Amino acid sequence: MKIAIIGVGNLGLSIAKGILNSNGTTSLYLTKRNLEEIREYDTHEIVTLTTDNREAVKNSDILILAVQPSQLEELLNNFKDLLTEDHVIISTITGYSIENMEEILGSNHNIIRSMPNTAISVGQSMTCICSNKKGEAKLELAKSIFNQMGHSMVIPENQMQAATVICASGIAFWMRLIRATTQGAIQLGFDAKEAQELAMHTCSGAANLLIESSSHPEEEIDKVTTPKGCTIQGLNEMEHQGLSSSLIQGIVASYNKISRIKENQL
Ligand SMILES: NC(=O)C1=CN([C@@H]2O[C@H](COP(=O)(O)OP(=O)(O)OC[C@H]3O[C@@H](n4cnc5c(N)ncnc54)[C@H](O)[C@@H]3O)[C@@H](O)[C@H]2O)C=CC1
Ligand SMILES: O=C(O)[C@@H]1CCC=N1
Structure with a gap:
């Protein structure tokens, strides 16, 4: 080629x-x-x-x-x-x-x-x-x-703008999630370099787990959430604070922005 x-x-x-x-x-x-x-x-x-x-x-x-x-x-x-x-x-x-x-x-x-x-x-x-x-x-x-x-x-071409949000802007969205996890890890006592290492490899592992197993995220979540354990405590708190909702709203805001800008005027 x-x-x-x-x-x-x-x-x-x-x-x-x-x-x-x-x-x-x-x-x-x-x-x-x-x-x-x-x-x-x-x-x-x-x-x-x-x-x-x-x-x-x-x-x-x-x-x-x-x-x-x-x-x-x-x-x-x-x-x-x-x-x-x-x-x-x-x-x-x-x-x-x-x-x-x-x-x-x-x-x-x-x-x-x-x-x-x-x-x-x-x-x-x-x-x-x-x-x-x-x-x-x-x-x-x-x-x-x-x-x-x-x-x-x-x-189809009419999904190109949605794909821009999920895949191209998506890199920035996932980076921010990794950064936030890193900040959490630092607060729990890891130094900044270790904290980022833990955050990014765990993120990569989660994505690869889905890619390799073809399973649904909730199936994998069920395997990690011990009843009365720390994972469900953390997850529920994140959801009370609007984790899924804020991600979805951010994606829709990004899409609304890209849709308002006429093709060729981006
Ligand atoms: N999929 C993605 O993640 C992203 C896609 N994009 C798209 O990719 C395109 C490029 O974005 P960036 O790389 O960020 O832009 P950029 O400004 O960094 O790169 C454009 C390059 O083209 C060169 N250039 C301009 N006119 C030229 C000419 N006549 N002949 C040869 N070279 C010329 C410039 O010198 C510059 O190096 C944009 O159209 C943008 O919409 C941008 C950012 C992210
Ligand atoms: O933020 C933007 O508008 C461009 C499109 C996808 C990535 N960067």
Whole structure:
């Protein structure tokens, strides 16, 4: 696979790290206006750094677009004459619809929209993807790329904003929960470093327990809650204070915000 990441900022760099840690890519172009910040990637055998997006497009089959929404239109216009029907264009750009990309590129290209999260840099992204009509034939290819960097799911485009909240913003939500658990552990006597270690590995274990066993969270909770024990005491107190409710309300507030912002105006 010959891949180009166009616009290597925060997310683009996370994706680049994920690709470099996985197999199957024979050439990786990384483009950015100022290459200084990514100069160290020059040492990788398969990597070419360039400020020239047209060079990257000509030499790649799969184009992963990771610029800011306001930069996309100019970017597409800059290289659209070089696109062939075989190129697979994967946009990571929040809020920029397939319809609007087709208005610039036409519908005869493989256009895929993806919503990864920043855990892609460690090969653990939950990535949602959808495509235009022509791109449907390339969805398996897109899935196989993102599955090497975590887990992926094909969804209808009208669920993309909800997926942004759960998966992309979700990283921030889970970080805050890990941080709060860390603060609790410090209050119970662990030093800050130990406390974070305990919190993050317990979080990772809980998620993996569900992924590996396919069981329901409440089934696993039942296994831990000794009658009259400390777990149920803690859990019930958290719920009295509104734990589940505040999480759900936060998710809905985030979704309401993203829904108020018209696609293309994020
Ligand atoms: N899924 C997720 O977790 C997240 C997704 N996003 C989406 O990802 C996209 C990128 O976000 P960030 O990485 O945070 O932005 P960023 O601003 O860090 O990165 C954009 C990069 O594109 C480069 N760039 C701009 N115009 C260019 C051009 N014409 N040619 C080459 N490079 C160019 C900039 O120099 C910059 O390095 C956004 O559209 C955003 O909506 C953003 C944050 C989280
Ligand atoms: O916070 C935001 O609006 C963007 C979208 C997903 C992650 N960051």
